Amino acid sequence: MRRVYAVKYAEREARRPEHFLGGDPHDVPMPMDYFVWAVVSERETWVVDTGFGVLDAELRQRRLLRPADEALAIVGVDAASVTDVILTHLHYDHAGGLEHFPNARFHVQEREMAFATGRHMTEPAQRHGFTAGHVASLVQLVHDGRVVFHDGDDEPVSGVSVHLLGGHTDGMQVVRVETERGGLVLASDSSHYYENFETGRPFPIVFDVDAMVAGWRVLHALSGSPDAIVPGHDPLVLDRYPVADPATEGVAVRLDLGRR
Numbered sequence: 001m002r003r004v005y006a007v008k009y010a011e012r013e014a015r016r017p018e019h020f021l022g023g024d025p026h027d028v029p030m031p032m033d034y035f036v037w038a039v040v041s042e043r044e045t046w047v048v049d050t051g052f053g054v055l056d057a058e059l060r061q062r063r064l065l066r067p068a069d070e071a072l073a074i075v076g077v078d079a080a081s082v083t084d085v086i087l088t089h090l091h092y093d094h095a096g097g098l099e100h101f102p103n104a105r106f107h108v109q110e111r112e113m114a115f116a117t118g119r120h121m122t123e124p125a126q127r128h129g130f131t132a133g134h135v136a137s138l139v140q141l142v143h144d145g146r147v148v149f150h151d152g153d154d155e156p157v158s159g160v161s162v163h164l165l166g167g168h169t170d171g172m173q174v175v176r177v178e179t180e181r182g183g184l185v186l187a188s189d190s191s192h193y194y195e196n197f198e199t200g201r202p203f204p205i206v207f208d209v210d211a212m213v214a215g216w217r218v219l220h221a222l223s224g225s226p227d228a229i230v231p232g233h234d235p236l237v238l239d240r241y242p243v244a245d246p247a248t249e250g251v252a253v254r255l256d257l258g259r260r
Contacts, residue, residue: 112171
């Protein structure tokens with residue numbers, strides 16, 4: 001059965017009003033963690049998202065703790081040997097480390113590529129989360145035959161499926177992994193924090209609010225239980241799930257083992 005890891009690679013200080021559409025009356029700290037995920041079995045390893053690098057960290061004032069390849073090495077994954085990477089969407093912090101996976105194919109929704117290269121990118125509010133160089137690199141990989149496009153829900157390998165939700169971006173997809181405990185959903189930025197989907201309060205970086213809210217119902221339908229929905233940026237993930245190894249406390253956890 002597959003092991004599923006969340007590994008923290010970056011962080012930033014933030015406050016509650018930044019994380020809810022319409023703000024929040026409590027202007028107190030609410031930090032943000034950045035993760036990459038790995039789905040590991042005896043036969044293959046699939047990685048979900050690629051993190052960002054030094055230039056993005058400097059430009060956007062994020063604290064890069066380790067690049068994606070070093071983060072994955074903490075849980076025994078050699079990025080250079082990975083053959084398949086799922087990109088949940090193409091924002092800088094999810095598609096900014098393509099170069100760490102020289103032998104991988106990249107799985108992306110057709111709608112996300114169209115969104116990231118189309119007319120919506122003429123609007124500063126929509127293109128803010130993208131780094132043009134990352135998108136251009138992925139276009140080059142299309143021409144190199146290393147991009148797999150998905151048109152909606154699909155199962156690229158048995159037990160690992162992708163599901164188009166939209167919302168945060170037009171082509172936002174989530175990943176469902178079949179585990180011994182049932183369906184585990186890597187929600188990525190369909191819900192940045194537990195509180196977004198648990199209290200019905202959208203994150204303010206959003207292309208389609210209705211699609212984001214409808215997507216939360218899909219998360220519940222795909223998962224074995226609410227405990228099996230893993231948000232994209234919540235530091236509580238590292239508290240709620242068991243550590244991958246005692247040495248990885250505060251860095252990497254095993255999601256397939258269920259809550260602590």
